[in-house]
Structure formats: structure tokens, C-alpha cells
Amino acid sequence: MATVFLVEDDMRLSQLTADFLRNHDLTVRQFADGSNLLSHIREERPDILLLDVMLPGEDGFSLCRTVRREYDGPVLFLTARDTNFDQVLGLELGADDYVIKPVEPRVLLARINALLRRVQKDPAAKNHDQLQFGKLQIDRASRKVMLGQEAIQLTSHEFDLLWMLAENASELVEREKIYTELIGREYDGLDRSADVRISRLRKKLNDNQKNPQRIKTIWGKGFFFVADAWE
Structure with missing residues (x-):
């Protein structure tokens, strides 16, 4: 089962999202903010990181910049701000994708699965790859x-x-x-x-x-x- 780190300060939304993803065979760790996020990533090496942009303390953009120094897995931004500036900035900081909140849970799941498929290593991969x-x-x-x-x-x-x-x-x-x-x-x-x-x-x-x-x-x-x- 793939492990998802969900960083979302809206506890109701976080729980609803986590429950849905768990019901679709994903392991979810929830965080209300970015405190010690990099330490948790070092310890558990999640398969994908979901980052809310607007967080208390260090915001999602700053967190993305920090974790990208050591974490090369997929990062997906959750943002309520539907502006080209925010989307481009997130991608420039190293995010792989973004979704605009509120997002249909099945759409979010599809985006997550698409990112996970891209990074799964093929056990049959040969040197000719x-x-x-x-x-x-x-x-x-x-x-x-x-x-x-x-x-x-x-x-x-x-x-x-x-x-x-x-x-x-x-x-x-x-x-x-x-x-x-x-x-x-x-x-x-x-x-x-x-x-x-x-x-x-x-x-x-x-x-x-x-x-x-x-x-x-x-x-x-x-x-x-x-x-x-x-x-």
C-alpha cells in the first residue's frame, strides 16, 4: 500500500480526504501543519506528499522548497486559490501537480494514482532502460x-x-x-x-x-x- 502524507489544517476536510483515500487502499498520515515535516519524511519516506498551500506557520510553498532538498517523490498541491501565479509558482518550486479546492474525491484519487504510477519502478527493468x-x-x-x-x-x-x-x-x-x-x-x-x-x-x-x-x-x-x- 502506498503511503500518503496529507498536510491540511482544515481538520474536517483532512479527515474526509484521509477516510476516502484509506477506503481506496492507501495509507494516510495526517498533519495539521508543516512542523517537523522533513523529519517525518526522512523517517518514513512517503510515496506521495499532498500539501495545502495556506497553512498556519510555514506555508505550502515554503514547505515544498524545504522538502525538495531531500525528497524526490511526487508533491501535489491543494490550493483554494485558482490563480495562474500560484499554480506556476508551485510548479517552479518543484510540485508535480496541483488541484483546486474543493475537489471531487475521485478526481483527487485519480491524480494521486497517476503520479504514483509514474514513479513505480518496474521490477522487470533491464539495463537497456x-x-x-x-x-x-x-x-x-x-x-x-x-x-x-x-x-x-x-x-x-x-x-x-x-x-x-x-x-x-x-x-x-x-x-x-x-x-x-x-x-x-x-x-x-x-x-x-x-x-x-x-x-x-x-x-x-x-x-x-x-x-x-x-x-x-x-x-x-x-x-x-x-x-x-x-x-
């Missing part, structure tokens, strides 16, 4: 990325996005494919989630943000992983 382009090495079985001698720390969603791009090296990966297969929803023409994640990948992989040479944007269409740009 590796890609290498010059100094860049990507290992799908261990979900590790090396750039030269440097280990690149990616979130679960960043890794999946990089693998999708690299697996289709020198080919256009359309936005619609990223949204439907990785993000889990249709692209509406306005959602910037993919752009934010691409920007984070470029930064971590030492690509030029203003004039990218390794992961290029094909405006109006999608993204292009340059196979010979990793020497």
Missing part, C-alpha cells in the same frame, strides 16, 4: 541522471519528462502528448505547466535559458531534445 547522449546518462530503472560526473537531482515528474524527450531525441514531442501522458489532463491552450517544467529541466541540465541549445521550444507545437548537444 538507459539512454546516453554525450555526457548525459539517464537510467530509467534507478531513475538517476548524470551529467558528466555530476548527479542531477530531478523530481519524479521532471525525470519522466526528460525520459520522454530523450526517448524521442531529434523528434518533436508535442505539447498535447506531454499533457495527456504525463500531466494527466488535456492541454487547454493556456496551461503553462509544461513550460515551467521544461524551464526547470533546462536550469538543472545547464542549458541556456534565454537561448536553449539542448531542449528547444518549437513555438505552437512542442519541444525538441537535441541529441548531439551534450558533449
Whole structure:
């Protein structure tokens, strides 16, 4: 059973959410705030973290920034503020997804399961689940990325996005494919989630943000992983 950490200060909502998830074969640990959250994560290594944005004390954005230093599992924000700014900021801080409260419990469960499926390790994974382009090495079985001698720390969603791009090296990966297969929803023409994640990948992989040479944007269409740009 996957373990969910739920950080939500509304105790009634927290209990209703936890009960629903437990009824669908998930183990849930509830927290009313972010006090000692990182310590609990170190001890139990949850499979997914659900973070309310508006919390007493340290808010969800700050907590996400803190835990991302050590935790590479999925982070899903729960936010009552339906603004592009909040959503983009959450993604830039390392969240994998967000839902707007109030959320239908089955929708939340579907989002959680989608994130968990992406990070489950395939027990039959072989060594051929590796890609290498010059100094860049990507290992799908261990979900590790090396750039030269440097280990690149990616979130679960960043890794999946990089693998999708690299697996289709020198080919256009359309936005619609990223949204439907990785993000889990249709692209509406306005959602910037993919752009934010691409920007984070470029930064971590030492690509030029203003004039990218390794992961290029094909405006109006999608993204292009340059196979010979990793020497």
C-alpha cells in the first residue's frame, strides 16, 4: 500500500480526504501543519506528499522548497486559490501537480494514482532502460541522471519528462502528448505547466535559458531534445 502524507489544517476536510483515500487502499498520515515535516519524511519516506498551500506557520510553498532538498517523490498541491501565479509558482518550486479546492474525491484519487504510477519502478527493468547522449546518462530503472560526473537531482515528474524527450531525441514531442501522458489532463491552450517544467529541466541540465541549445521550444507545437548537444 502506498503511503500518503496529507498536510491540511482544515481538520474536517483532512479527515474526509484521509477516510476516502484509506477506503481506496492507501495509507494516510495526517498533519495539521508543516512542523517537523522533513523529519517525518526522512523517517518514513512517503510515496506521495499532498500539501495545502495556506497553512498556519510555514506555508505550502515554503514547505515544498524545504522538502525538495531531500525528497524526490511526487508533491501535489491543494490550493483554494485558482490563480495562474500560484499554480506556476508551485510548479517552479518543484510540485508535480496541483488541484483546486474543493475537489471531487475521485478526481483527487485519480491524480494521486497517476503520479504514483509514474514513479513505480518496474521490477522487470533491464539495463537497456538507459539512454546516453554525450555526457548525459539517464537510467530509467534507478531513475538517476548524470551529467558528466555530476548527479542531477530531478523530481519524479521532471525525470519522466526528460525520459520522454530523450526517448524521442531529434523528434518533436508535442505539447498535447506531454499533457495527456504525463500531466494527466488535456492541454487547454493556456496551461503553462509544461513550460515551467521544461524551464526547470533546462536550469538543472545547464542549458541556456534565454537561448536553449539542448531542449528547444518549437513555438505552437512542442519541444525538441537535441541529441548531439551534450558533449
